[in-house]
Amino acid sequence: LAPSKIDPRPRPSRWRYFARDYSAMSVAYLSVWSKNLGDRIILGFGLTDALLAVYFIALQVAIQGYAILAGQVAGVLLPALGKLKSNPTRQREAFLRSLRVTHFIGIPACFGLGAIADPFVNLLYDEQRFEHLGLTLTLVAFVIAFRLTDAPVRALMSSQGRFTELSRLDVTSTVLFMSCVAGGMIGGGVIFGQGAPELFGAIAMEIVFHVSWNFYMIRRAISTTGGTFLDALGVYAYPVLASAVSIGGAWGVSQQIAGEGTGPDILRLCVTVFVACALYGGIALTIRPRELRETLDMSDRLLPGRLRPQLASLRQRFPGL
Secondary structure (H helix, E strand, O other), X not given: OOOOXXXXXXXXXXXXXXXXXXXHHHHHHHHHHHHHHHHHHHHXXXXXXXXXXXXXXXXXXXXXXXXXXXXXXXHHHHHHHHHOOOOHHHHHHHHHHHHHHHHHHHHHHHHHHHHOHHHHHHHHOOOOOOOOHHHHHHHHHHHHHOOOOHHHHHHHHHHOOOHXXXXXXXXXXXXXXXXXXXXXXXXXXXXHOOOHHHHHHHHHHXXXXXXXXXXXXXXXXXXXXXXXXXXXXXXXXXXXXXXXXXXXXXXXHHOOOOOOOHHHHHHHHHHHHHHHHHHHHHHHHHHOHHHHHHHHHHHHHHOOHHHHHHHHHHHHHOOOO
């Protein structure tokens, strides 16, 4: 092979191509960074240090499961969808299946965290020092529930080579998100007074933004492969309704336990988790056995080796799984 030659002389005529690509990438990365930190930046201008600390703690608690799940999905889904680029129908079905499994696990987990937020906070945090932390954690958990779409949508659009479109959508979503947070904080302060209402107004607008924007992103992502409005709606419909029924029922049962101290809080937490899992699993086995089987198949690949025999035994006991 002939050795390659590197010309050390600068070539200003080619710099404009690098500058154009670099500027587009910089804007996209800046938009993603701003969206990830924009809520805290804006809230920092209007909230007290105590309320900002409450929001930060709630966000760090709620986002842990999302970060793990999103990392697993992004690492597996992008190469899988890339292999199906020549078959749009199969690519769309694989994408929707991954979304259904992700939301099948993630939405009840986030709703469940919202339901147990109060006893969880009572057990681990000082109520006097971190006032409003329980309600804040509940609301932030709902925010995270509707952020589960981000990683799969980015994986699909990246596998299709729609980078320019994705960058423009990142900029648009960042502007809308920060506007929603600022508007919610200002509106909450004007209507209900300064302090905690400002925080709750901002989080409420975060929920509105993520529900509407992520639904739009699903619809847009599958539009090039023949996806429909009902396909996008089906991703949310079952897990949201089933989670609301099962976890709402579990929360109602746990509220029947009265008393003061840490004992009732532990009992309320355990009762909520146990009843919610039983109800959600029963509903899934009856109405959505396919998603349940797909979730168990994925769990079988992700669980440590010593836990797989227990899962296999459970599936033998219930042949429908």
